[in-house]
Amino acid sequence: MFENPAPEGEPSADGDDLQPERLLALIDDETRGMKRALAVQVPVYYFVWGGAWLLGYLLLWSAWPGSTSPVAVPGWLAIPAFAVLMLGAAITSAAVGIRSNRGIKGVSDFVGTVYGLSWPILGGTVAAIGYALVRAGISDDAAAIYYTSAYALLVAAMYLAGTLVWHSADQLVIALVMAVAAAVTGFFGAPANMLAMALIAGPALLIGGVIALVRLRRM
Template identity: 30%
Template structure:
């Protein structure tokens, strides 16, 4: 009987016959991580959206307030538009990323997305109530920035726990620290703190997220995945 000409050939990269148990386990873990990344909110996009919103919005407020200590009305609309855009993006991204899932995962994603809407709705109502009660401009400014930081910080803490993302949780903690720092910065430096510490913190974490994902998809990882797909 003729022998199989392929029986004695050396194992090629990606060939399941040439993988040891440890490498097989690593491939399975990489595939699981890829599947998880596909159905959970992308930190790069969320961090980037909020980072740009805070950096642009609060720098605009600071620049317009340097001369008088009070920002111009148009700057407030720029900030409001940036925040509304970031909230809207977060809701849509969180809901659509989990839309294909069923059961608990889908419900958690939807509830987390809409919690942003509820948080900032109540935030606006509370500011309106403070204005009706006769709060001064300085008090309103501190409260507006502090409440925004607290809402965002707590939502990121909750997201870190729900999605088991340490970086999201760490960013939430940093935003709470930013709220405390901004409260004592005075006018108009409170806006600069929010832009640099708040917006900058988001953008730094977006860069960290990109590096982490890049390491997961290193050339060696990609070759192993491609080899496994071809052998299948």
């Protein structure tokens, strides 16, 4: 006639007796998993852009007329290689931003996707403006200063946005380094600005990637 109550200490079949501690643990696990899913993209952004920045600008510096590079790289090789590195970094950033948010719905999914797509969208915009300036007749040295500083400013802006999304102090530091590099390297003139950008921004981004990877493994 009457159902027997569940034994003391055991949850009932409908789960009404789920302890608050277990509920909090489940919520904490879900929150940690979501944070990790979002944070897993951060080291990739650091490494792909740090590598592209370091190698790409060293190649351009080596190929530029008047460079003091001990190795002379032909322009027909350096310029396409630089373009491929930057385009590859932008496409990788977009792909990682979209893929890492699979299975996550809502605001987190939207933020991650938009952040990833912002890299190629803004990168293409910087390139288009530079091309328009070249067509308008600016010198090669002026174009070199524009592209080098404009892309650094783009990266600074993206990492400032990343600071807001992931609340990470290292991204704020990298953003400030990139902003300073964008502001000061142009005064070195071409091609010295490319060497300065490679040696300032490239290692800073790679170090940021290592820090982000260590933080991710501790999550």
